[in-house]
Amino acid sequence: MSQNSELTVGQVSARSGVAVSALHFYEAKGLIRSRRTAGNQRRYSRDTLRRIAFIRVSQRVGIPLKTIQRALSALPDERTPNREDWARLSALWRSELDDRIRQLQRLRDGLTDCIGCGCLSLDRCALANPGDVLASQGPGSRLMVAPRRDCVQPCGDGDEDGREAEAVGA
Amino acid sequence: MSQNSELTVGQVSARSGVAVSALHFYEAKGLIRSRRTAGNQRRYSRDTLRRIAFIRVSQRVGIPLKTIQRALSALPDERTPNREDWARLSALWRSELDDRIRQLQRLRDGLTDCIGCGCLSLDRCALANPGDVLASQGPGSRLMVAPRRDCVQPCGDGDEDGREAEAVGA
DNA sequence: CTGCTACCTCAAGCTTGGTTGAGGTCAAGT
């Protein structure tokens, strides 16, 4: 058995539930590293599993791989990361996560109001989060709703007219 | 002025903050519709702004465009949607949003524990959400973490060994 | 009539996060 404390790519895949191709991909992106055998095969140290765990958790928080990579690169090189290292890293996402939860909650509350009034006026309802730049740091790629001007103003006041000036400002 | 209650694409873009190209895109995907002038230019009815508002909100909830499209297609054709219509639609995302908030909260709590122990053991920590299939319904495209087996088991028990059998199943 | 801007179409390109496939090697079992 290859219980030599080193793992093959297949073993890592099986134990992590991450496809081999994804592991290659992560390696290409610098998220994990491997030693090569004489025959050019990858061998992973056990803490790679922890890296992968971190990657998966981070993805679920909604962090893009690039950011995860940057975070991981803060781990000590040539020393197996210890508890504290991982704790420090995990703590990084904590506030990110808090933010995202708060955003969604605001969105939900707004939406609830909106459901009540049915107007979908974004002045008063859901999207009315001016300065909500961190918003939509959603997973995947760009939703990037914020940077321009997040706010649509469909309904003026009553139901569905609204000609409240072309105050769109360039 | 084209205050004829119909809007040009540029006006809609300005008022919604959505790029003209994106509006074309939405139209191609069947999320919005337009009338054409004799000269083949698009003219939008005012409720289009509300549709766009709905689209943006939905995206922030993390709903993919295709799903949003399906939802929008439930709106009455050839009758301007009223409050109730919009309210019904918005309500659709309500539970979705609740789910996502709950997921993130669980993730946060798990992560908090994890920060304490620093082990990043996904048995006990953050990712240990078996059967969490709805998870990672994140925006953007696929994070699709769940369908296979979401759980990595990096650390056995102590710190960084863990050879708890190759119980990886299949 | 010229010129300008806003508009049109269609195709190609971009980013993220991978997967799929072709063509070839390594390592182990018989």
Add this chain to the structure above:
DNA sequence: ACTTGACCTCAACCAAGCTTGAGGTAGCAG
């Protein structure tokens, strides 16, 4: 020696959600 399975590389492809660019039209001002 041969076969099998796991592994290797590299390029191509996928889906979402757009943007960019080329080449052309519409419509208004002067």
